[in-house]
Amino acid sequence: xxxxxxxxxxxxLLVTIQVDLYDRLALxxxxxxxxxxxxxxARGVLIDISxxxxxxxxMGRILGNIASMTRVLDAETVVVGMQPAVAxxxxxxxxxxxxxxxxxxVERGMTLLNDKFGQDDELAGDDADDAE
Amino acid sequence: xxxxxxxxxxxxxxxxDVVPLRNRVKEVAVKIGMGLVNQTKLITAASELVRNMLRYxxxxxxxxxxxxxxxxxxxxxxxxxxxxxxxDINLAMQDGYSTGRSLGLGLPGTKRLMNEFSIQSTVxxxxxxxxxxxxxx
Numbered sequence: 001x002x003x004x005x006x007x008x009x010x011x012x013l014l015v016t017i018q019v020d021l022y023d024r025l026a027l028x029x030x031x032x033x034x035x036x037x038x039x040x041x042a043r044g045v046l047i048d049i050s051x052x053x054x055x056x057x058x059m060g061r062i063l064g065n066i067a068s069m070t071r072v073l074d075a076e077t078v079v080v081g082m083q084p085a086v087a088x089x090x091x092x093x094x095x096x097x098x099x100x101x102x103x104x105x106v107e108r109g110m111t112l113l114n115d116k117f118g119q120d121d122e123l124a125g126d127d128a129d130d131a132e
Numbered sequence: 133x134x135x136x137x138x139x140x141x142x143x144x145x146x147x148x149d150v151v152p153l154r155n156r157v158k159e160v161a162v163k164i165g166m167g168l169v170n171q172t173k174l175i176t177a178a179s180e181l182v183r184n185m186l187r188y189x190x191x192x193x194x195x196x197x198x199x200x201x202x203x204x205x206x207x208x209x210x211x212x213x214x215x216x217x218x219x220d221i222n223l224a225m226q227d228g229y230s231t232g233r234s235l236g237l238g239l240p241g242t243k244r245l246m247n248e249f250s251i252q253s254t255v256x257x258x259x260x261x262x263x264x265x266x267x268x269x
Contacts (some may be wrong), residue, residue: 020151023183054154054172056179057237085172093176093241094227 004029006036012044012113013037013075018051026062033066037075044113045070048106050081060095067100076101076116080109134264137198137205145191150182153194157209160196164205166267173245174207174265180238181211181261187232189213189259199264206247206266217255225251 002025007014013036015029033045045066049055055063067077078101082090090097103109140160142153157178161171178194185192192213199208218224225243230236239261243249248264 020154022147022150024147053158054176054179056176056183057234057241058179058183061234083172085169088169089172089176089245092173092244093180094237094244095241 003032006032008036008040008042011042011117012046012110013040013042014046014048016048016051021052021059023058026059030062030066030069034069034073037070037073042075043117044075045077046106046109046113047077047079048081048109049079049086050083050105052086053083055082055086055090055095057093057095060090060093060097063097063100071099076113078103078109078112080104080106133201134208135200136208137200139195139197142194142196143191144182144185144194147186149191150179150186153182154179157196157207160198160207161265164198164207164267166207166265170265170267170269174209174263177242177245177263177265178209180242181209181263184238184261185211185213185215185259189215192258204266204268206264206269208248208262208264210260210262212258212260214258217257217259218251218253219255221251221253 004015004017004025013033036042037045063079070077080103082102101112103112142156144153154175157175158171161174182194192211195210197208199206223229225239227240228236242263246263247266247269250262253259
């Protein structure tokens with residue numbers, strides 16, 4: 001079965017979606033991410049959707065779910081790189097991704113996560129590294 | 133008067149049929165020179181409707197047509213299933229209404245994204261949803 005790779009970078013998890021998502025793939029990403037946050041104690045999750053050409057209501061709901069699920073595990077999710085046409089379509093469809101942090105690109109998304117979690121958390125991330 | 137310039141049918145039986153359908157719709161939209169925003173709206177709408185068809189109608193057929201009306205050219209998609217049908221279409225067209233566990237945006241959201249939208253449903257026989265997106269609509 002296809003799987004979307006999740007990369008670990010310090011205290012954060014990084015996901016780049018580069019394929020057309022079908023429902024089951026999106027659901028397994030949700031489960032994998034929540035699992036990874038739990039296992040690694042990650043403080044932030046960055047999801048890059050710059051290669052995603054459509055986000056429909058199901059995919060939007062999954063992004064919202066990921067944000068809420070990681071939040072209760074004490075990690076923040078940032079969705080970055082949304083294409084303008086996707087943004088227009090999402091809002092007209094009626095989805096505003098409330099509760100999901102967004103940033104224009106990966107760089108700004110990383111800045112946002114870094115601002116949220118200062119030095120302490122980077123250390124916490126390092127500790128987690130050592131523990132492995 | 134709507135004139136059909138070309139048509140093509142795809143059967144949707146499983147979730148794996150969804151991505152090829154999206155791609156086919158995109159090809160047709162690109163071929164008539166539809167802009168990126170309208171393409172995205174059309175493919176998103178198709179994705180919503182095809183999911184409904186799989187979830188509630190056990191799959192069905194999608195008719196993909198290039199249509200013209202006067203000077204306008206566009207893409208018409210018709211989703212037909214032989215599922216249980218929708219007893220109350222007005223209710224199903226309300227934002228936030230869902231018999232599944234979804235957000236209930238599929239039908240009303242799709243209507244907002246399209247230039248034309250029609251739905252016919254007979255309980256026990258199935259549902260037909262037809263949408264049109266004009267190239268410059």
